[in-house]
Amino acid sequence: MIQVKKETLYAGMLKGLLTTFDLAKIIIPVSIVVTILGKSGALEFLADFAAPLMRVFGLSGKAALALFSGYFINLYAAIGVILTLSLTLKELMIIGVMLMLSHSLFMELAISKKAGCSLFYVLLVRLIPSLLVGILGGWLF
Amino acid sequence: MSIFATLWEGLLNGISNVWSLAIIVIPIIIVLEIAKDNSILDKWSHKLHPPLKHLGLSENAVFPILVAFIFGLTYGSGVIISYVKEGKLSDYEVRAVGSSMALAHALIEDTLLFWRVGIPIWILLLPRLVIAYALVWVLNRIHAGRFLPSSVLAKFTFFNRKRVNL
Known part of the structure; x- marks a missing residue:
């Protein structure tokens, strides 16, 4: 039988609020930056620049912002970008699979290293499937 | 403006x-x-062990994988570290468990976050599980000396017991 204690509920609530606070610390700045990039036209510029690379995954140049913020910052940042930009469902699905396999690389590679894996190995087994799945998705969808 | x-x-x-x-x-x-x-995961790892036996994993190895699946990479790695200290995992198991959890962790949180944006759940979940499984399968084969001499695994790979630390 599953027991639900009052203290557990409070602890969960508190932890949830703290996580929301952590999330806000990332998502609000990211959303502001993305909005500024969009309004100032800098996003178009970046998108044009990234477009050839993103085409490999069947993505528009804009999507690069979501992909890279997921790879290098974390999933919350990527979601902040995704929610602020308007991307198609096809793009969302491709970015989604790619980011599920590989995200928050700096942080998570460091954690995996603590558990005994080498950085290079973990980077390889996460990034290669992510890129391959992206290429496959771009080709399929 | x-x-x-x-x-x-x-x-x-x-x-x-x-x-x-x-x-x-x-x-x-x-x-x-x-x-x-x-402690729901204790019960689950007992149930999940039989279907994963063919990957050369003991019940001790299934628990940290499940912890990572449900609670995330940090918790999963924490279990690996303490299990290594207690000598509960073989070298192969540490490697297999660490590899699988690098690919598949925080499955509930990550998946629902992206599902919320409008992405179908199976697209988010399936590739992670399949690729994590495939990776452990390959590691197991190498460990059994099937693809490459198993010393290769110890030499280049990827895992060094001394590296595990808190």
Whole structure:
């Protein structure tokens, strides 16, 4: 039988609020930056620049912002970008699979290293499937 | 349009983005706390062990994988570290468990966050599980000396017991 204690509920609530606070610390700045990039036209510029690379995954140049913020910052940042930009469902699905396999690389590679894996190995087994799945998705969808 | 109006719009975007995630994240965390409190994963790892036996994993190895699946990479790695200290995992198991959890972790939180944006759940979940499984399968074959001499695994790979630390 599953027991639900009052203290557990409070602890969960508190932890949830703290996580929301952590999330806000990332998502609000990211959303502001993305909005500024969009309004100032800098996003178009970046998108044009990234477009050839993103085409490999069947993505528009804009999507690069979501992909890279997921790879290098974390999933919350990527979601902040995704929610602020308007991307198609096809793009969302491709970015989604790619980011599920590989995200928050700096942080998570460091954690995996603590558990005994080498950085290079973990980077390889996460990034290669992510890129391959992206290429496959771009080709399929 | 003034810079202030843009900043304001960005802030509002940010707040609404945070809100749309908070209503997913807070309930998940509460449910996870309840699960942890009831040590549900002990029971699950007992049940999940038989189908994973052919990968050369003991029940001790299944538990950290499950912890990572449900609670995330940090918790999973924490279990690896303490199990290594207690001598509960073989070298192969540490490698296999660490590899699989690098690919598949925080499956509930990550999946629901992206599902919220409109992505079908199976697209998010399936590739991670399949690729993590395939990776452990390959490691197991190498470990058994099938593809390459198993000394290769120890030499280049990827894992060194001395590297495990808190």
